[in-house]
Amino acid sequence: MTRVTLSVRDTLTRGRWLGTASVRLASVAGFLGATHAVMVGCGTADRDAAEARSPGRNRSAAAEQARTGASPVMSPQLARVGDPEFDEPMNKLRSLKGIRPTDPKELGKYVRDRSAAIALGKALFWDMQAGSDGQACASCHFHAGADNRFKNQLSPGLNNTAGPPLSNGFDRTASGGLGGPNYTLTAADYPFHKLADKTDPNSPVVFDTDDVTSSQGVFRRDFVSITPDAMGRDTCTDVPDFFGIDGVNTRRVEPRNTPTMINAAFFFRNFWDGRANNVFNGVNPFGARDTGAAILEVQADGSVQSVPMRLENSSAASQAVGPTLSPFEMSCGAREFVNVGTKLIARTPLALQKVAPDDSVLGPLRNPSGMGLATSYGALIMQAFEPSYWSAGECPKGSGFTQMEQNFSMFWGLSIQLYEDTLVSDDAPIDRFLDGDASALTPEQLFGKALFEGQAKCINCHHGPVMSGAAFDLASILSEEITETNSLERMAMGDGKVALYDNGFYNIGVRPTGDDLGIGGADPFGNPLSFARQVKLQAAGQPIFDDLVFDKNKFALKRGQNPRADERDATDGSFKVPSLRNVELTGPYFHNGGQATLEQVLEFYDRGGDRRGGTIVQIDGERIVYGRDSTAFGSNETNMDVDVDRLFLTAKGRAAIVAFLKSFTDERVRWEKAPFDHPSLIVAHGAAGDEKKLVLTTGNRIDEQYIVLPAVGAGGLGALALPPLKGFLEP
Numbered sequence: 001m002t003r004v005t006l007s008v009r010d011t012l013t014r015g016r017w018l019g020t021a022s023v024r025l026a027s028v029a030g031f032l033g034a035t036h037a038v039m040v041g042c043g044t045a046d047r048d049a050a051e052a053r054s055p056g057r058n059r060s061a062a063a064e065q066a067r068t069g070a071s072p073v074m075s076p077q078l079a080r081v082g083d084p085e086f087d088e089p090m091n092k093l094r095s096l097k098g099i100r101p102t103d104p105k106e107l108g109k110y111v112r113d114r115s116a117a118i119a120l121g122k123a124l125f126w127d128m129q130a131g132s133d134g135q136a137c138a139s140c141h142f143h144a145g146a147d148n149r150f151k152n153q154l155s156p157g158l159n160n161t162a163g164p165p166l167s168n169g170f171d172r173t174a175s176g177g178l179g180g181p182n183y184t185l186t187a188a189d190y191p192f193h194k195l196a197d198k199t200d201p202n203s204p205v206v207f208d209t210d211d212v213t214s215s216q217g218v219f220r221r222d223f224v225s226i227t228p229d230a231m232g233r234d235t236c237t238d239v240p241d242f243f244g245i246d247g248v249n250t251r252r253v254e255p256r257n258t259p260t261m262i263n264a265a266f267f268f269r270n271f272w273d274g275r276a277n278n279v280f281n282g283v284n285p286f287g288a289r290d291t292g293a294a295i296l297e298v299q300a301d302g303s304v305q306s307v308p309m310r311l312e313n314s315s316a317a318s319q320a321v322g323p324t325l326s327p328f329e330m331s332c333g334a335r336e337f338v339n340v341g342t343k344l345i346a347r348t349p350l351a352l353q354k355v356a357p358d359d360s361v362l363g364p365l366r367n368p369s370g371m372g373l374a375t376s377y378g379a380l381i382m383q384a385f386e387p388s389y390w391s392a393g394e395c396p397k398g399s400g401f402t403q404m405e406q407n408f409s410m411f412w413g414l415s416i417q418l419y420e421d422t423l424v425s426d427d428a429p430i431d432r433f434l435d436g437d438a439s440a441l442t443p444e445q446l447f448g449k450a451l452f453e454g455q456a457k458c459i460n461c462h463h464g465p466v467m468s469g470a471a472f473d474l475a476s477i478l479s480e481e482i483t484e485t486n487s488l489e490r491m492a493m494g495d496g497k498v499a500l501y502d503n504g505f506y507n508i509g510v511r512p513t514g515d516d517l518g519i520g521g522a523d524p525f526g527n528p529l530s531f532a533r534q535v536k537l538q539a540a541g542q543p544i545f546d547d548l549v550f551d552k553n554k555f556a557l558k559r560g561q562n563p564r565a566d567e568r569d570a571t572d573g574s575f576k577v578p579s580l581r582n583v584e585l586t587g588p589y590f591h592n593g594g595q596a597t598l599e600q601v602l603e604f605y606d607r608g609g610d611r612r613g614g615t616i617v618q619i620d621g622e623r624i625v626y627g628r629d630s631t632a633f634g635s636n637e638t639n640m641d642v643d644v645d646r647l648f649l650t651a652k653g654r655a656a657i658v659a660f661l662k663s664f665t666d667e668r669v670r671w672e673k674a675p676f677d678h679p680s681l682i683v684a685h686g687a688a689g690d691e692k693k694l695v696l697t698t699g700n701r702i703d704e705q706y707i708v709l710p711a712v713g714a715g716g717l718g719a720l721a722l723p724p725l726k727g728f729l730e731p
Helices: 008-013 023-032 042-052 062-068 114-126 315-320 337-344 377-384 408-421 429-434 443-453 478-485 531-539 598-606 651-662
Strands: 193-195 205-208 221-225 235-238 295-298 304-307 488-492 498-502 616-620 623-626 681-687 704-709
Touching: 114 377, 114 408, 315 408, 337 408, 377 408, 443 651, 488 531, 498 531, 598 651
Parallel strands: none
Antiparallel strands: 193 205, 221 235, 295 304, 488 498, 616 623, 681 704
């Protein structure tokens, strides 16, 4: 594995630190992102960094010591910059062309016909009949795999650890709007954290909110029965909700921004907090953590037994079964998967939606009427899956449910995973460039690439073919990423001290940590979501349920040392690194959806994030005192990723990085060409009226507004004379 060493003197000569700072101070400041050292050369810093092609996160002072005799002495409590163990493999971008998610080893035990399973998964993903009141999976993933709606898309800070009423209260918006349910977002409402000086994270705050831009889902109602109305909606009873105006409910909005599901099958874990386990248990997102999860299997003697399912490399399946029963996203409260199965098995897939004749997957199954498919969900399940999982009748006797209905969550999760396996965007300009086409990127994009890999340090988290440290193409780099950088790692934090963390999950200072703990939270069984905290429990002699893959001899810091029960961890407020592929189309950005544009994202990183405080308040010999910052939680003074500090990019440099990010867009995604084509879809988009008053229809129901998406075939939007997809809030 190629390794890189960058000395302190290299850093000094590249225009970053003023020459009056000592080598010792510079080495410390390089980790802490100190603001007390005078900065020079800001006007040419972009160009210097671009020419230097600075390649990564870690800067070893060992070479500097050998060359100059200067000793980079630090407190034993701090990250030892001079230790040779501090070097890591150099991060780099790779083309995604030709790489596909690797199938789980035991997939053939369950799936008998892959093509049928993919068709089943695509139908389930886009079918409005699946939700309790017209919501499909695609209702939140219809625009480049994400969601670009702007009316009724605000959620209060539901994950705020301060709890009610703060977490249930909506704030006014930056533009002066009332905000809350049925509000129409505008460009002036972003970013959600505004500063008097947008280059200084500690300048006076002009506006701030813990509200989130996310996706509207269902009305708050409790499940009664699957007896559907003409639109396939379940029978449910209304429940009063704070998502509403004058006592009339609006659709609820999820507590985190919706990420794209394109390329999602490459992630080792899914959801922002990683709770969609790498192991699919056939029932819910939590893998082996749910010790009671089981499916029904016909045995050789004809009996039906409840058996555990443990299918590795299936985080997309684990993710897929989560929203289906969520009382925010797709379901009335207390609905179960067996109810969804009973509702759908005999029904025509996509019965309420049009399917294009040339749909790349569903075209051959299309009903001649153009509405839905010429088959049933039950027939597709029987074609796609092994009979031992659906052939028994009522099971157990007296339950009132068939084996097929009881196992419907497994069929749902695996078929949607296999459909998502086909949604790989591997034909962007960056892929062609990395495969040898030097003309694929413009000069500005090449400049942005150099900054991305150097001065801006984006490459430290956004690397590999999927452009995320949390993603793995399981065919060719799983062994490298898991064994070389591990599912667990140690890093130097913002205060220079060492912490254990989950690789690919970082706190970058988007919001104060108390707003949302991210992977620092727990699963429904009380277990920490974080691998780092699990391994600490293991070190304390307590049982854990996830198989933790790591090699202590390849840790970047404290190499060879076993994780300790009392070790500091960098977990609270950490979130999964998203893929940057098609990022120009998937705004708004970050887990809170608080940035509307890529330009705002670059301004965020350029000022060192939105962390408040945490500057060095004392340097006394080798002793460093770090002030508590807004990412602090519990005993940690900071949970901040050390790489997020002030970048001192020029406007030209920021623009070049934005241009480079746009080279990650696959034109097939922009134009919805195969495999990104889809059936028609009716998507709720708020209600008539505004955030102050709703327009009601007969029966005191809101007059909902909709976006109607046409059925798009393999030829994409252009074949229908329709314009391509655009970014969030773009006209």
